[in-house]
Amino acid sequence: MIQISISEIQAKLIEGYGLIKDAKGKDLVLVIGNTGVGKSTFLNYMLGYKMYQNEESDTVETVERECPAHIGHNMHSQTLYTHPIADKNYPWVFTDCPGFLDNRMTNDTIVTSISMELTIRIAKQVKGIVILMDATEFLSSRLTALGPLMKILIKLFRDPIKMLKYSVIGVTKLDQIKGGKTRAKKITLQGLNKIKEECRRRIKTLETEKRERDGTDLIISEYKVMEEFTSAVLGRKDDIMFIDILDDGDSKQLVTDRICAIRSRTEAQTDQLPYDTSPPPISTSTSNAQQDALPLPLITIADFNFEDYDINRTSFNKAIYDLAGEGNQLIGAITGAVDQLKRAIDLWNDNKKRMTSMKRLRSELDSYISASEVPTKLINTWSEMLEENEQSIQSEKRKMQSVNDHLKKFKQELNEINTDKPVIFAEKKYIKKEQYWTYHEVLFDFDTEDERTPIVDIDQRIGNGCWCNTTDERRRGRYKTWYQSDWWKRGCYYDGLHCF
Numbered sequence: 001m002i003q004i005s006i007s008e009i010q011a012k013l014i015e016g017y018g019l020i021k022d023a024k025g026k027d028l029v030l031v032i033g034n035t036g037v038g039k040s041t042f043l044n045y046m047l048g049y050k051m052y053q054n055e056e057s058d059t060v061e062t063v064e065r066e067c068p069a070h071i072g073h074n075m076h077s078q079t080l081y082t083h084p085i086a087d088k089n090y091p092w093v094f095t096d097c098p099g100f101l102d103n104r105m106t107n108d109t110i111v112t113s114i115s116m117e118l119t120i121r122i123a124k125q126v127k128g129i130v131i132l133m134d135a136t137e138f139l140s141s142r143l144t145a146l147g148p149l150m151k152i153l154i155k156l157f158r159d160p161i162k163m164l165k166y167s168v169i170g171v172t173k174l175d176q177i178k179g180g181k182t183r184a185k186k187i188t189l190q191g192l193n194k195i196k197e198e199c200r201r202r203i204k205t206l207e208t209e210k211r212e213r214d215g216t217d218l219i220i221s222e223y224k225v226m227e228e229f230t231s232a233v234l235g236r237k238d239d240i241m242f243i244d245i246l247d248d249g250d251s252k253q254l255v256t257d258r259i260c261a262i263r264s265r266t267e268a269q270t271d272q273l274p275y276d277t278s279p280p281p282i283s284t285s286t287s288n289a290q291q292d293a294l295p296l297p298l299i300t301i302a303d304f305n306f307e308d309y310d311i312n313r314t315s316f317n318k319a320i321y322d323l324a325g326e327g328n329q330l331i332g333a334i335t336g337a338v339d340q341l342k343r344a345i346d347l348w349n350d351n352k353k354r355m356t357s358m359k360r361l362r363s364e365l366d367s368y369i370s371a372s373e374v375p376t377k378l379i380n381t382w383s384e385m386l387e388e389n390e391q392s393i394q395s396e397k398r399k400m401q402s403v404n405d406h407l408k409k410f411k412q413e414l415n416e417i418n419t420d421k422p423v424i425f426a427e428k429k430y431i432k433k434e435q436y437w438t439y440h441e442v443l444f445d446f447d448t449e450d451e452r453t454p455i456v457d458i459d460q461r462i463g464n465g466c467w468c469n470t471t472d473e474r475r476r477g478r479y480k481t482w483y484q485s486d487w488w489k490r491g492c493y494y495d496g497l498h499c500f
């Protein structure tokens, strides 16, 4: 499992960022090549530092101890970061790209990849590329001589062959080839041809056997890139730069001229130069010469392969995304907690309001109770009222009983009334003095004091034994009158009209 330490990568990037600042807003010329190929040495040479051959170590070194590009004396570069080196003699910034050894620590390969990407992103543009190859590698003419370089190109660029249009191919360490520059050229071209043929043979075998890889650490797609690369380089073999860093600056001038010849379309338009005056240094196809004569489009970040740089960088990106994912989860959790808290606060506020109003109510009740003692009074009043009510009920009950009794009695009385035999209850004399006699009226009456009298309205002209109506509604009926004259009482009749 790949171990990635984000904190370590972060710390290294912070350190590396200080080195890449010189690329900001500038045109870059990237110097790439296998580790130990001599990139840093080449840069020091291009920047005008004097070189000398160290006979003891069989290496070339700068005369000055302090020089911009750090030269490593072993094949395992410790360089992590891209190193843009601004120099007033160039309108571009040479950028020393770190080696791409596969056996480096995971975190370091990631740092290198990010450092490279950052450099390119902060630059104005990548004007060109210098690809360096070690002449001594072609001595053996082994297929694997270009293997590491191919892997770098494949890792770095989406279309490594297309990028050759922007590239200057340089061959280093000529002094280590016996016979000098001439033999170095011969060996290089022979080596490239041999590699190209070997690639074709292997591709054919792998395709026939439907296999992806053979005994080497290269796969079929890498063989294909290598074959195309060697073909393209050999197609423009006169453009290959054989750099003698011990010369007086001839190689430096040639390389500078070639870099100047890499013209982007933007530059060509700005300068208003005819397009066909700026042929690219190397073309992938001689048959496309006309098209190659056109100014090149700008190199953009899309031409690089940082996303899929290698498995480590992919893992790192994933780790970062995962971290961001965790961050999102955390943000989600915090948002959730905040929502809960908001709800709790709302609830608390509600409760607080309720409590306040309840307290107010309680204190009001307290003061009300203590001030007026109304409840006690109320209760007392209600008890009294109930008692009074009870009494009134009883009283009403009694009244009702009494009324009932009366009704009963009345009913009885009614039944007893015989209208044919009037009963004299009370006698009142109705006296009307006439000439000779006095009328006596006998009133029919009932036995109670309350009853009205007279109840029978007797007309004076109605004589004894006449029927008459009562004026009492309760005793409606006809009653016989009976009255006497004084004479009769005394035993005398006045006339036969009125007396029996």
Ligand SMILES: Nc1nc2c(ncn2[C@@H]2O[C@H](COP(=O)(O)OP(=O)(O)OP(=O)(O)O)[C@@H](O)[C@H]2O)c(=O)[nH]1
Pocket: 033, 034, 035, 036, 037, 038, 039, 040, 041, 042, 058, 059, 060, 061, 070, 071, 072, 073, 074, 075, 076, 077, 078, 079, 097, 098, 099, 100, 172, 173, 174, 175, 176, 245
């Ligand atoms: N003889 C000889 N030695 C060279 C030449 N160029 C580089 N060297 C030596 O090769 C070794 C590696 O050189 P560097 O310039 O550090 O190589 P590099 O490509 O920058 O390596 P990394 O930064 O590790 O990728 C050093 O010991 C150099 O002295 C050359 O032209 N001739």
Ligand SMILES: [Mg+2]
Pocket: 039, 040, 041, 070, 071, 072, 077, 079, 096
């Ligand atoms: Mg270096």
